[in-house]
Structure formats: C-alpha cells, structure tokens
Amino acid sequence: MQHVSPIREPLVTGGKTYADITEDVCRQVEAKPNVRWMVALGVSLVFLGIFIYSVYRTLWFGIGEWGLNKTVGWAWDITNFVWWVGIGHAGTLISAILLLFRQKWRTSINRAAEAMTIFAVICAAMFPVLHMGRPWLAYWVLPLPNTFGSLWVNFNSPLLWDVFAISTYFSVSLVFWYIGLIPDFATIRDRATGPIARRAYALLSMNWTGSAKHWSRYETVSLILAGLATPLVLSVHTIVSMDFATSVIPGWHTTIFPPYFVAGAIFSGFAMVLTLMIITRKTFKLEDYITLEHVESMNKVITLTGSIVGVAYITEFFIAWYSGVEYEQYAFINRATGPYWWAYWSMMTCNVITPQLFWFRSIRRSLTATFIISIFVNIGMWFERFVIIVTSLHRDFLPSSWVMFSPTSIDIGVYVGTMGLFFTLFLLFAKFFPVVNMAEVKSILKSSRGVNHTHNPDASMHGTAPNTHKHD
Amino acid sequence: MTSKKYILGVFDDEDVLLNAIEKTRAAGTRIYDVFSPYPIHGIDDVLGIQRSRLPIVAFLCGLCGTSFALWMQIYMLGFDWPMIIGGKPHVALPAFIPVTFELTVLCAAFGMVITFFVISGLRPTLKVPVMDVRSTDDKYVMAIELKEGTDINKLNDLLRSNGAIEVNEKEVVK
Numbered sequence: 001m002q003h004v005s006p007i008r009e010p011l012v013t014g015g016k017t018y019a020d021i022t023e024d025v026c027r028q029v030e031a032k033p034n035v036r037w038m039v040a041l042g043v044s045l046v047f048l049g050i051f052i053y054s055v056y057r058t059l060w061f062g063i064g065e066w067g068l069n070k071t072v073g074w075a076w077d078i079t080n081f082v083w084w085v086g087i088g089h090a091g092t093l094i095s096a097i098l099l100l101f102r103q104k105w106r107t108s109i110n111r112a113a114e115a116m117t118i119f120a121v122i123c124a125a126m127f128p129v130l131h132m133g134r135p136w137l138a139y140w141v142l143p144l145p146n147t148f149g150s151l152w153v154n155f156n157s158p159l160l161w162d163v164f165a166i167s168t169y170f171s172v173s174l175v176f177w178y179i180g181l182i183p184d185f186a187t188i189r190d191r192a193t194g195p196i197a198r199r200a201y202a203l204l205s206m207n208w209t210g211s212a213k214h215w216s217r218y219e220t221v222s223l224i225l226a227g228l229a230t231p232l233v234l235s236v237h238t239i240v241s242m243d244f245a246t247s248v249i250p251g252w253h254t255t256i257f258p259p260y261f262v263a264g265a266i267f268s269g270f271a272m273v274l275t276l277m278i279i280t281r282k283t284f285k286l287e288d289y290i291t292l293e294h295v296e297s298m299n300k301v302i303t304l305t306g307s308i309v310g311v312a313y314i315t316e317f318f319i320a321w322y323s324g325v326e327y328e329q330y331a332f333i334n335r336a337t338g339p340y341w342w343a344y345w346s347m348m349t350c351n352v353i354t355p356q357l358f359w360f361r362s363i364r365r366s367l368t369a370t371f372i373i374s375i376f377v378n379i380g381m382w383f384e385r386f387v388i389i390v391t392s393l394h395r396d397f398l399p400s401s402w403v404m405f406s407p408t409s410i411d412i413g414v415y416v417g418t419m420g421l422f423f424t425l426f427l428l429f430a431k432f433f434p435v436v437n438m439a440e441v442k443s444i445l446k447s448s449r450g451v452n453h454t455h456n457p458d459a460s461m462h463g464t465a466p467n468t469h470k471h472d
Numbered sequence: 473m474t475s476k477k478y479i480l481g482v483f484d485d486e487d488v489l490l491n492a493i494e495k496t497r498a499a500g501t502r503i504y505d506v507f508s509p510y511p512i513h514g515i516d517d518v519l520g521i522q523r524s525r526l527p528i529v530a531f532l533c534g535l536c537g538t539s540f541a542l543w544m545q546i547y548m549l550g551f552d553w554p555m556i557i558g559g560k561p562h563v564a565l566p567a568f569i570p571v572t573f574e575l576t577v578l579c580a581a582f583g584m585v586i587t588f589f590v591i592s593g594l595r596p597t598l599k600v601p602v603m604d605v606r607s608t609d610d611k612y613v614m615a616i617e618l619k620e621g622t623d624i625n626k627l628n629d630l631l632r633s634n635g636a637i638e639v640n641e642k643e644v645v646k
Contacts, residue, residue: 017610018509018609019609019610022509022609022610143544143548152548152549152552152553153548154549154557155545155548155549155567155568155571156549156557156558156560156564156567158570160571161570161571161574164570164571164574164575165570165574168574168575168577168578171578171581171582172577172578172581175581175585176581179585182594183509183510183608186602186608187509187608187609189600189608190600190602190605190606190608190609191605191609198600199598202597202598202599202600203596203598204596206589206594206596206597207593207594207595207596207597207599207601208608209505209507209601209602209603209607210507210508210509210602210607210608211505211506211507212505212506212507212512212515212516212519212521213505213521213592214592214594215508215510215511215512215515216511216516216521216524217524217526217588217591217592218511218588220523220524220526220527221584221585221588224526224527224530224580224584225581225584225585228577228580228581229577229581231573231577232574232577235570235573235574239570242570438509439509439510439511442509442510442610443510443511443513446486
C-alpha cells in the first residue's frame with residue numbers, strides 16, 4: 001500500500017492502512033488497563049500523596065516550612081516553576097511552529113507533547129500560588145474592583161505579566177489541544193460498544209461528524225490558532241525571564257535572558273517529550289508511528305537549542321567580565337568557583353556537553369542513548385534555573401548577609417510531588433485519550449502511498465440493485 | 473419530529489471520492505454533505521465550499537482584546553488611581569505591551585473557537601450524530617438528500633458507476 005522512497009524514510013512505517021491507524025491507537029483506549037499501567041499509576045499516586053502532604057504542611061504552617069531565608073527569598077519554588085514552564089514549551093512548539101513550517105513528522109507526536117505542555121503548566125502554576133502563602137487570596141493578582149479603595153494591580157511588574165502570560169498560555173494550549181482531540185473522540189465514540197463509553201466520548205466529541213464543511217473550518221481554526229500560539233509560546237518564557245532580567249540583581253540583570261530562556265525552554269521541553277515518547281511508544285506498541293526518524297529529528301532540535309544555550313552561558317560570562325561591573329563579575333566567578341560550583345558544573349556538563357553527542361548519527365538514532373541524554377538534559381536544565389536563582393541571591397551586596405540555601409524535606413516533597421501530579425495526569429491521558437492524533441496521521445499517510453488504486457473510477461459497476469439496508 | 477431520508481455513497485479512496493463528487497455535481501445532483509475521517513486536500517474546490525471567514529472573526533476579537541487591555545491599564549494606572557512606580561510615567565506604554573499582547577491572543581483564540589463551535593453546531597451531546605460510523609474510521613461517505621420523486625435507482629447507478637463500494641439509505645429523525 002505504501003510507496004517506499006529510496007531516499008526518505010516514510011513517516012509511518014509498517015505499511016499501515018487507515019483502519020490500522022484507528023485500530024492501533026484505539027486499542028489501548030478500549031482495552032482493560034494492564035498491570036504495567038496500574039503499577040505506574042500506583043507509583044504516581046504515591047508521589048501525588050507526597051505532594052498533597054507537603055502542600056498541607058506549607059499551607060498549615062506557612063512557607064516557613066521551606067528552606068528560604070532573608071537573603072535567599074526565592075529558591076526551589078521558582079526554580080521548579082521555571083523548569084516546569086520550560087518543559088511545557090515543547091508541546092506548543094511541536095504543534096504550532098512545526099505546523100506553520102509544514103513539518104509533517106509532527107503529526108504523530110503533537111498530541112502527547114501538547115498533553116505534556118498542559119500538565120507541565122499545571123505543575124508550574126502550583127509554585128507561585130503556593131509561594132503566596134495564602135493561596136485562597138490568589139485572585140488578588142487579577143485586576144478586580146476591590147474594597148481597598150480600588151487600588152489596582154501593578155501593570156508595570158513582570159510578575160503580573162506572568163499571571164497574564166501563563167494563564168493565557170494555559171487556556172490557549174488547552175483549547176488547541178481539545179480542538180485536535182474532537183475528531184479522534186468521534187472515532188472512539190463511533191467504535192464504542194459500551195453505553196457509558198459511547199456517551200462519555202459523545203459528550204467529548206461535541207457532535208462531530210467529519211463533514212467537509214466542518215473540516216474546512218477546522219483547518220482554518222487550527223492554522224490561525226497555530227499562528228497565535230507561536231508568538232504566544234515565545235512571549236511566555238520571555239516574560240518569565242523578565243521576572244529576573246528587569247530586576248537589579250547582578251547575574252539577573254541581563255538583556256540576553258529572553259532568547260536564552262526561550263531556547264532553554266525548547267531544549268528541556270524536547271528532552272521531556274523524548275523521555276515520555278520513548279516509554280509511550282514501547283508500552284503502547286506505537287513503533288510504526290513514532291519512528292527513529294522522529295527521535296532523530298527531535299534530537300537535532302535538542303542539539304540546536306542546546307548549542308544556543310551553551311553559547312548563551314559563555315556570552316553571559318564574557319559580558320560580565322567585559323561590563324567592568326565588579327558585582328556582575330563577582331556573581332559569575334562565584335557561580336563557577338564559589339560554594340555552589342557543583343551546581344554550575346552539573347549544569348555545564350548536562351546542557352553544554354551531553355547534547356553535543358548527538359552530532360554522531362549512531363547516538364542520535366539510539367533509543368537508549370537518547371533516553372539517557374534526555375534525562376541528563378532535564379537535570380541540567382533544573383540546575384540552570386537553580387544556579388541562576390540561588391547563586392545570584394545567596395551572596396548579595398552586603399557580605400554580612402551572605403548565606404547558603406538548603407532545601408527542607410517539604411521543599412523536596414513539593415518538587416517530587418509535582419512529578420507525581422504530572423505523571424498521574426499523563427497516565428490517565430495515555431489510557432483514556434488517543435495518544436496519537438489519528439486524523440492528522442491519516443491525512444499524511446497518502447503522501448507516501450503508491451498510485452495503485454483499488455477502485456478504478458471509470459470501471460462500470462451498473463446493474464446491481466439498490467442496497468436498502470439501513471444503518472442505525 | 474421530521475425525518476429526512478438520505479442516500480449514502482460509501483467510498484474507500486479519496487481520489488475516487490473527489491472524482492465522484494465532480495461527476496455527481498456535473499449530473500445536477502445536489503450533495504448534502506461529505507463525511508471523511510480526516511480533512512481531504514482539494515475537497516473544498518470540488519464541493520464548492522467557500523473559504524471560511526473565521527480569520528476575520530479572530531482578527532476582530534483580537535482587536536477587542538487589544539483595545540480592552542489598553543483601556544484597562546491606562547484607566548486603572550493612569551486615571552483611576554495614579555501612582556509613581558519606579559519613577560515611570562503613570563501611563564508607561566512599553567510596560568503595558570505584555571498584558572496587551574496576552575489579552576489580544578486570548579480574545580482572538582477564544583472568540584474564533586467559540587464562533588467555530590456555534591456556527592458548526594458543535595456542542596456536547598449524548599447522541600451519535602454520524603450517518604455511517606465508518607466515516608470516522610477509514611471510509612468516505614457522500615450523502616444526498618432524498619426528496620419526493622427522486623429516482624433512487626438512478627442515484628444508485630450514478631454513485632456505483634463512480635466508484636462507490638456501497639450505496640445505503642439512511643433515515644435521520646430530527
């Protein structure tokens with residue numbers, strides 16, 4: 001059925017038909033949960049329990065439960081926030097920017113990557129909200145008329161920009177993801193045998209029929225949403241970086257931050273997509289859809305963004321020296337050789353050196369190597385944020401207030417707890433939602449197919465009586 | 473409770489379908505709708521579907537978002553409760569860009585998507601609305617409305633001769 005090009009590998013291997021795609025993707029939605037999934041969910045729920053306990057401690061006793069002190073007022077919380085938001089960038093990048101660039105390989109990974117985005121942003125949002133200390137007053141960040149003489153929020157503050165950026169990013173990503181899911185929910189609905197499943201997926205599929213008129217509008221909507229999401233995704237991490245860049249702390253006050261943060265976000269996001277997809281393709285037997293070609297393409301993006309990040313680290317160091325500002329110079333010397341040298345060099349090793357291994361084709365196409373490197377990148381990117389935040393703060397302008405930061409068990413609990421939250425959501429998604437966008441994969445299948453039509457349109461098929469069989 | 477009858481031509485190849493649409497329309501038959509599991513390239517032209525005006529909706533909603541965001545920030549910080557923050561003017565336009573941009577995107581995206589749902593009749597329902605369940609899997613279904621005095625046999629011949637693998641009749645109760 002498929003034409004195999006001698007030069008380019010097909011995007012979907014294994015000579016799949018349209019029905020095969022439906023079958024392969026719907027199989028795990030329709031099957032009973034298997035033991036491996038249950039065990040994974042059990043482990044995630046344990047971590048979710050740790051999260052709930054740590055949040056309870058934080059709320060009941062206050063943020064004094066965290067290791068923050070007078071000098072280091074931001075530490076793991078903001079590190080984790082930026083780390084999760086960064087991870088969230090890959091989903092929109094894959095589905096929006098690659099759609100605008102007409103990169104067809106995106107079709108089989110965009111669904112899971114977008115889901116990852118949404119869950120990562122949920123995890124990220126936990127940290128600033130908890131850091132408020134009184135999260136039930138979180139609505140104070142909105143410009144609402146209030147009883148305090150209508151004192152409004154400060155629109156000059158990057159922290160407020162963050163509120164608008166993150167909430168817009170979350171809502172638009174959710175809508176983009178849901179629009180993509182509608183036709184696939186309809187497919188599951190039309191295959192469903194049980195009344196509960198049929199009704200549940202009928203509700204989710206919003207009356208979708210696959211009418212030509214609807215498809216035409218649907219494609220317009222997807223394209224415009226991609227066009228809107230592309231500058232949006234770049235704006236989000238730009239604004240996150242401005243939380244730091246617009247301050248006057250040496251080590252933060254740099255104009256390189258916006259592009260450097262965006263590159264770092266894409267870098268860590270692709271690494272997380274790879275970590276998840278390598279497991280997902282194996283567990284759900286999707287090797288024909290998420291091929292080595294996909295892994296290789298993503299690894300190339302990792303090498304590119306990793307190199308941008310590497311250049312940014314070196315530029316930052318150079319500019320600190322070149323600026324002639326002694327505080328700026330000290331902040332950087334302190335990062336590399338001070339008491340947090342191990343964090344700095346972990347960051348350098350994981351983010352600058354490991355992605356360069358992908359210059360070798362054999363490493364780029366090795367699943368084991370890719371998996372290990374993707375974990376390294378995620379560790380490295382966590383350290384990057386830790387280094388930027390903690391090392392810039394812990395030795396401030398007054399040597400008498402110099403301190404070290406050490407996390408408490410609650411700090412650690414909230415962080416590993418969000419991983420529990422993330423994986424619980426992802427596992428539920430992987431079980432009940434189609435992990436591969438069936439409609440989009442079907443639409444690209446044709447481009448690598450042969451020309452042998454099974455039916456000749458000119459062949460005469462007269463003479464058969466009308467089939468009056470009715471479908472209900 | 474009115475019911476309408478449709479003749480459904482089932483196809484299993486998109487090129488055959490596109491050809492059949494052209495032939496059917498050329499024969500003067502009005503096609504009610506075509507259902508497919510994925511968007512078919514080029515079907516808009518053969519079916520005569522006009523380009524959607526949803527981008528205009530998105531633009532107008534975006535414009536509303538921009539105006540609202542600018543008005544909100546200028547009114548709140550410039551007039552309702554002016555304060556000096558960081559030595560900047562009350563109406564510090566460069567600082568208002570991020571929130572203005574975000575609200576533009578938010579309004580454009582939601583305005584367009586809500587309009588898309590409303591005009592396409594997409595809403596949560598418990599029913600299964602498709603005429604043939606295979607049209608969300610791997611088949612393409614062309615639906616032609618049966619009116620009083622339509623020659624079913626002629627339609628059947630027309631669809632079959634243009635490559636339909638099955639021709640069925642379907643009654644939809646509205």
